[in-house]
Amino acid sequence: MPLSRQTISYARLFDDLHVLLAVHRCGSMTRAAEELDTTTSTVSRQMARLRAELGIAPFVKSDGEWIVNPRLAALIETFEHADGMIFSELTRVIESAPDEARDIRIGALPAIISHLLVPALGTLWETHAHLRPIFETRVYEAGLGMSDVALVFTPPERGRLKTRRCGVFPFALYAPRGWRKGDGWASLTDRYAAQYAAARRAFFGREAALKADSFSQIIPAMQSLGLACVLPTVMAGDAPDLVHVPGSGLDVTLDLHLIYHESRSDDEDLRAVVSWILRHMSALPNPAEELHDMQSHVRTIRG
Secondary structure, three states: OOOOOOOOOHHHHHHHHHHHHHHHHHOOHHHHHHHOOOOHHHHHHHHHHHHHHHOOOOEEEEOOEEEEOHHHHHHHHHHHHHHHHHHHHHHHHHOOOOOOOEEEEEEEOHHHHHHHHHHHHHHHHHHOOOEEEEEEEOOOOOOOOOOOEEEEOOOOOOOOEEEEEEEEEEEEEEEEOOOOEOEOEEEEOHHHHHHHHHHHHHHHOOOOOEEEOOHHHHHHHHHHHOOEEEEEHHHHOOOOOEEEOOOOOOOEEEEEEEEEEHHHOOOHHHHHHHHHHHHHHOOOOOOOOOHHHHOOOOOEOOO
């Protein structure tokens, strides 16, 4: 039987809604359990309790996927907004202890984290030494997940999220010197690269020789096994023995969008991090230039 104002336990409901929000933002109970440092069975029990308390299922199946019940959409949106505002107010409360480290969760492509954000941390700490970035891998996810701020290729279509286009991110086909079309190639796993698989198979004329979860795993394999791969240009520039292969039709430049929840708009820590990210994303190469100019020390394969 659904709760009434007389019987509702707001402390318990708040806890259950926090878990529901985590599942909604992470996309699965398993991932939410990891973020909440608990078990999938605990998350499942809380969702069952919430169903009993509200009298409706927290999730429904749509096009083969589990989504938040539309009847709860306004409730979870309100809770998410309140949760963000509470977090921002707590930040203001503890600003009176400037030496206390404060976490800020930043989601982005690993190449952006390793090649653009981590090297620039010194400039953030010059003015905000109390901030402790927690970098989280995000590849093609469109939403915010459990991050405070994220860089995504696809801006979200729903939710009360602030979105800023912050630049572009180019990828291009690279290979060891001496590689020729018809030789082997490598790819990210289908989880990340499925949308590009058909075009790449058509160009290479065969299936990938190997697949991996990250470019940092692929680059050593390219070097030792003589394989080609479409890489972020910022990473290829660190491997002078890899050279750009022109004319493949596989090079692509993707727009990058910075997103955060609107309830955090007045959060001084978050605003500082957003400004810092936007400033350093300007270090990305300009896709209007030639690739060999963008990566000036990388030679290009001809023919």
